[in-house]
């Protein structure tokens with residue numbers, strides 16, 4: 001990825017999961033407060049992608065932001081991750097399911113392309129399967145057709161990534177994972193990503209790490225910076241090269257999360273937080 005391409009990726013992604021009837025209002029609020037990156041999925045079980053699209057339409061109408069200045073990311077979710085509100089024909093082959101899900105996402109989001117399209121999760125927790133390869137190939141086709149700028153995978157282990165690339169698949173541009181301090185903040189996957197210029201997106205940075213938020217070392221930095229422990233965790237995430245997600249429903253937290261971009265940690269502090277959970 002060129003430095004220009006990297007600079008087009010915002011410093012924070014606003015996540016739209018689990019907001020149900022508040023999805024439109026909260027996404028709109030996040031855009032008004034200044035988020036330039038939106039993460040969603042065509043998975044009605046946890047997301048209301050159509051309401052994200054309504055929020056975008058309102059933001060465009062009120063000149064809060066333009067499509068070109070936004071980073072929109074959505075996901076293909078296979079049958080195992082869906083309920084009965086499917087964005088594709090359950091009996092169609094996987095390539096058709098990807099094409100149908102993508103067409104539905106573009107319709108929901110009122111756009112002709114997304115900036116990033118993620119495979120929500122591999123079919124098996126243990127390995128990268130032939131079915132995953134089929135879905136990935138269909139996603140590559142969608143990108144070739146101009147419907148996605150970049151591709152990524154989510155909920156993957158180091159093993160998935162190694163098997164995926166060993167099988168000859170094109171490496172993803174993004175990896176999006178839940179990030180636990182007790183695994184060195186997904187150290188193995190992050191190392192794989194940094195060696196290949198893959199952008200690691202971390203979610204549940206706060207909810208997965210309550211002990212870190214309560215830790216004295218983090219409280220000490222927060223006191224020095226006049227910030228909150230949550231902001232220190234986001235600053236840490238950015239310092240180790242992550243692109244963090246936040247799903248906050250609180251306007252003040254939205255502002256604080258964005259403001260964390262200006263918190264600078266020393267190398268010692270970064271290394272200290274990196275090993276806090278181990």
Ligand SMILES: NC(=O)c1ccc[n+]([C@@H]2O[C@H](COP(=O)([O-])OP(=O)(O)OC[C@H]3O[C@@H](n4cnc5c(N)ncnc54)[C@H](OP(=O)(O)O)[C@@H]3O)[C@@H](O)[C@H]2O)c1
Pocket residue numbers: 014015016017018039040120154155176202203204205206207228230231245246247248249250252253254256257
């Ligand atoms: N790929 C996947 O499978 C997957 C899975 C899960 C999530 N995601 C994505 O990641 C997004 C974020 O999910 P998440 O699990 O990281 O977060 P989340 O579950 O949406 O929750 C973030 C939590 O942190 C709190 N919070 C946020 N900013 C805070 C601050 N500055 N100070 C104190 N508390 C703060 C929020 O509380 P308040 O609301 O009170 O601020 C909320 O309880 C989702 O919306 C979704 O887009 C993807």
